[in-house]
Amino acid sequence: MSVLHAPLHLITGKGGVGKTTLAVGLAMEAARRGGRPIVVELGHRSSLAHVLRVAPERVTHAPFEVRSGVWASNVAIDAALLDYLARRVRSRAIARRIVESAPLATFFEAAPAVPELLALEHVQALLERFDPVIVDLDATGHALMFLELPRLLAELAPRGPIGELVRGLGALLTDRQTTRVHLVTLPLALPIEETLELYAALRARGTPLGSIVVNRRGHRPLAPTDDAIARALLERTEDAFDREALALALTDAASWDREERSLARLDATKLETVLLPDVALDADDRLSMESIAALGARAAEVLA
């Protein structure tokens, strides 16, 4: 039994909502629980290194222990293809020859979603060595492509070893025992609207959905019953400083209420919803590793 309920977690949602932070936080919590976590980033990015506060060259295709007990990998497609072939033909030199051969290149150019396919193959191989494997799917479009693979692959239906690979990977993405897809959002109307759209799209594809993580949910600055008192005070007070503080509290309370109404729309999904607090940033405008670990611990408590 995995320390996080399932061995494979895919984190998706719009840019800037906190996916990479959540992925790292969950990995830190999994390590604390005695698991062997790895965070996987797709493509040539370095947001993982940024959040982990390590040099970008530490996050490579080959898994590397970037922090105590937390491993990281950035999937490079050519390396993933070479790995895949090397596992099957047993000789890296022959694998390299195959990678460079024209017929194979033609197949991979013609097939849809090949980068995603190879990334998924890399993820599947990591599942033999790590638990949990947490994948940071960093753009909605990318996530949809990735999660649409089972359907694309079924249509492609190649025979032989490629067909075998393709069916195994399709099964991986639809198997609820193994895989959970989590949707991360901010508590604001537009991101929530987009989360509901993504939810509908993924549900229609038979994706095994986990939780909705609402990140950066603040506190209401006034108890709802104190709104009337604050308004009455605002009318009577002459002091400019007090007036400004009261007006600000009332405005913030009103936007918190708007967030609450937006959040209620998520109930329709029947998914578990995890609320994570808005945390103060460090002097360098980043979250401290302690804050990230605390967010991960909180999320892991509720994550379905």
Ligand SMILES: Nc1ncnc2c1ncn2[C@@H]1O[C@H](COP(=O)(O)OP(=O)(O)O)[C@@H](O)[C@H]1O
């Ligand atoms: N709970 C939080 N409280 C405060 N800041 C946060 C929180 N979660 C994320 N952030 C900040 O928001 C920004 C975007 O987070 P990130 O994890 O990189 O998002 P994504 O991977 O979805 O683009 C970062 O600057 C991060 O430090």
Ligand SMILES: [Mg+2]
């Ligand atoms: Mg990110």
